[in-house]
Amino acid sequence: MLRINxxxxxxxxxxxIKGLSLEIKAGETHAIMGLNGAGKxxxxxxxxxxxxxxxxxxxxxxxxxxxxxxxxxxxxGEGLFLGFQYPVEIxxxxxxxxxxxxxxxxxxxxxxxxxxxxxxxxxxxxxAGSLGMDTEMLxxxxxxxxxxxxxxxxxxxxxxxxxxxxxVLDETDSGLDIDALKxxxxxxxxxxxxxxxxxxxxxxxxxxxxxxxxxxxxxxDGQIVKSGGKELALELEEKGYAEVA
Amino acid sequence: MLExxxxxxxxxxxxxxxxxxxxxxxxxxxxxxxAAIGMPTARTEDWRYSDLKALKGGAFAMARTxxxxxxxxxxxxxxxxxxxxxxxxxxxxxxxxxxxxxxxxIRPLANHLMSNAxxxxxxxxxxxxxxxxxxxxxxxxxxxxxxxxxxxxxxxxIVHIMTNxxxxxxxxxxxxxxxxxxSLSIVERFVGDAGAYWTNSxxxxxxxxxATLTHTRVQEEGDGALHTAKAYVNVGAEGRYHATNxxxxxxxxxxxxxxxxxxxxxxxxxDGVALAAxxxxxxxxxxxxxxxPHTNSDQVFRTVADSRGKTxxxxxxxxxxxxxxxxxxQSFKALVFDRTAExxxxxxxxxxxxxxxxxxxxxxxxxxxxxxxxxxxRGIDPVTARQMxxxxxxxxxxxxxxxxxxxxxxxxxxxxxxxxxxxx
Numbered sequence: 002m003l004r005i006n007x008x009x010x011x012x013x014x015x016x017x018i019k020g021l022s023l024e025i026k027a028g029e030t031h032a033i034m035g036l037n038g039a040g041k042x043x044x045x046x047x048x049x050x051x052x053x054x055x056x057x058x059x060x061x062x063x064x065x066x067x068x069x070x071x072x073x074x075x076x077x078g079e080g081l082f083l084g085f086q087y088p089v090e091i092x093x094x095x096x097x098x099x100x101x102x103x104x105x106x107x108x109x110x111x112x113x114x115x116x117x118x119x120x121x122x123x124x125x126x127x128x129a130g131s132l133g134m135d136t137e138m139l140x141x142x143x144x145x146x147x148x149x150x151x152x153x154x155x156x157x158x159x160x161x162x163x164x165x166x167x168x169v170l171d172e173t174d175s176g177l178d179i180d181a182l183k184x185x186x187x188x189x190x191x192x193x194x195x196x197x198x199x200x201x202x203x204x205x206x207x208x209x210x211x212x213x214x215x216x217x218x219x220x221x222d223g224q225i226v227k228s229g230g231k232e233l234a235l236e237l238e239e240k241g242y243a244e245v246a
Numbered sequence: 247m248l249e250x251x252x253x254x255x256x257x258x259x260x261x262x263x264x265x266x267x268x269x270x271x272x273x274x275x276x277x278x279x280x281a282a283i284g285m286p287t288a289r290t291e292d293w294r295y296s297d298l299k300a301l302k303g304g305a306f307a308m309a310r311t312x313x314x315x316x317x318x319x320x321x322x323x324x325x326x327x328x329x330x331x332x333x334x335x336x337x338x339x340x341x342x343x344x345x346x347x348x349x350x351x352i353r354p355l356a357n358h359l360m361s362n363a364x365x366x367x368x369x370x371x372x373x374x375x376x377x378x379x380x381x382x383x384x385x386x387x388x389x390x391x392x393x394x395x396x397x398x399x400x401x402x403x404i405v406h407i408m409t410n411x412x413x414x415x416x417x418x419x420x421x422x423x424x425x426x427x428x429s430l431s432i433v434e435r436f437v438g439d440a441g442a443y444w445t446n447s448x449x450x451x452x453x454x455x456x457a458t459l460t461h462t463r464v465q466e467e468g469d470g471a472l473h474t475a476k477a478y479v480n481v482g483a484e485g486r487y488h489a490t491n492x493x494x495x496x497x498x499x500x501x502x503x504x505x506x507x508x509x510x511x512x513x514x515x516x517d518g519v520a521l522a523a524x525x526x527x528x529x530x531x532x533x534x535x536x537x538x539p540h541t542n543s544d545q546v547f548r549t550v551a552d553s554r555g556k557t558x559x560x561x562x563x564x565x566x567x568x569x570x571x572x573x574x575x576q577s578f579k580a581l582v583f584d585r586t587a588e589x590x591x592x593x594x595x596x597x598x599x600x601x602x603x604x605x606x607x608x609x610x611x612x613x614x615x616x617x618x619x620x621x622x623x624r625g626i627d628p629v630t631a632r633q634m635x636x637x638x639x640x641x642x643x644x645x646x647x648x649x650x651x652x653x654x655x656x657x658x659x660x661x662x663x664x665x666x667x668x669x670x
Contacts, residue, residue: 049623052615077625089620093638102634103624110625142638159624
């Protein structure tokens with residue numbers, strides 16, 4: 002589904018990703034672990050298409066399509082979702098309005114009809130409800146006055162509603178207490194199917210106890226230095242990055 | 247003031263002698279003062295941000311009634327009456343008073359002055375050249391008087407249309423009076439064709455004890471127009487004045503609200519949105535004066551300036567020495583789309599009482615690109631994303647408009663403005 006080949010990315014003229022290759026197949030859950038500064042978020046933002054992230058070499062293919070050639074909103078239309086490390090507050094825009102406009106944006110890209118108001122409310126109530134978010138919260142402005150945990154849960158609700166084929170989750174577990182972590186893990190696990198894939202970016206092993214990855218990659222200084230099964234995460238936790246890499 | 251401009255306006259004033267009962271002396275005095283102080287210039291403090299080229303050129307001739315009736319724009323929502331002005335003249339045949347005439351008094355200015363010659367003194371003369379000219383050349387307007395205790399739910403729409411009035415001006419004077427406990431909502435609309443005309447409007451309002459006046463303005467003048475408007479409002483005990491101004495049209499547009507909270511417990515809110523496209527200049531000046539204790543005021547303004555567009559906000563709040571326990575708040579936020587867009591902010595507070603709560607905030611900035619990316623990263627295309635953010639940005643400034651349909655129409659116009667931008 003996702004094929005990254007020898008990717009080099011610079012931010013403000015400084016090379017952060019120095020030759021990264023990665024392949025994720027449908028049905029798989031991958032985890033990329035690494036210390037701060039390793040380039041994990043840079044990778045996530047590059048895949049999502051954020052400005053200021055300059056790809057100097059290499060390719061990113063999504064189902065055979067050149068992802069780097071598409072605008073951010075087009076990549077979402079193709080089935081991508083980026084879970085933010087720091088979700089943005091958007092005063093004046095309600096969660097409902099946000100998600101409905103996003104869903105319709107994706108449908109428009111795919112040449113599909115817009116979702117009816119009734120169908121949308123049914124969908125969003127179901128998905129939000131299963132993650133413990135009530136209607137009152139849905140009416141509130143995006144992330145305004147939300148605690149860290151509530152913001153991360155909001156990411157999961159959006160993911161559930163938009164139903165992507167590839168979810169790239171950037172430090173989705175950072176700053177969460179155990180209850181919030183479980184809710185987020187539930188959200189991620191609900192998204193794992195034979196036809197979808199998940200790329201978790203984290204530097205704590207904790208989330209991976211609840212969302213057990215198929216493959217774990219270790220990222221150091223802009224490159225993947227080691228890949229292995231889920232035991233690799235535990236090994237990192239025990240021995241530290243320097244030792245394992 | 248340039249001789250020929252002065253002569254031009256004097257000639258016009260002369261031709262209006264005897265037109266409105268009791269006003270000859272008032273016109274004369276206004277003209278004398280106008281000749282003395284002239285039109286505002288860039289050095290006139292209150293006009294420092296305004297583009298005054300149009301006023302300096304020749305005198306604007308008086309607009310005339312066009313041969314053919316123009317199209318009247320559809321109402322923004324349910325109305326209790328529609329009063330139509332074309333080129334500054336009230337057109338009864340194009341208006342619809344509905345049942346309102348049974349509950350209230352609605353009369354053209356001339357009729358009002360004919361029956362109330364003693365009240366000419368209540369006409370505000372004005373302090374700057376623009377207001378003085380309005381006084382010298384006033385011709386028509388509408389006088390709305392709501393008796394005590396009468397509450398009119400649906401708004402009265404006052405539609406001003408300018409057509410085929412290139413280099414001509416319409417000077418209108420509206421008067422609104424609310425008896426004790428009365429309530430009225432007016433929606434003023436301004437539309438016009440592409441000519442370089444001048445709409446010069448003054449609205450005076452008296453909101454007596456426990457009355458409520460809601461004043462909404464949707465200014466959509468033509469691309470070449472000069473629009474200058476002033477509202478002078480006196481609010482009595484427990485009276486309420488709520489104004490919301492949406493400034494979209496005109497080459498140079500200016501709205502001033504002068505509100506005096508004269509008796510205890512009077513309250514006012516003055517809010518607005520100005521959207522300046524390339525080459526447009528939108529100015530707002532407010533002056534809220536707290537004369538007595540326990541009076542409150544709040545102002546929320548949001549402006550957006552596109553490339554080479556300009557907006558300005560001057561917000562004055564004065565609190566008299568005896569006006570204790572006053573709460574006055576002001577929030578002004580300006581968005582600029584690039585480095586050639588311009589936004590000016592001048593909050594001014596003159597507080598002479600010592601037990602008051604007054605706040606003010608003025609910020610100028612660009613759209614938060616993080617927010618734009620958050621929206622596009624969810625599948626929303628960049629044009630729609632920016633539109634959503636501007637809609638959210640301006641929402642707070644139109645939130646107090648009590649009629650859902652009118653507010654929705656204003657939101658539609660804000661979104662249409664965003665959609666029409668060339669570079670998105």
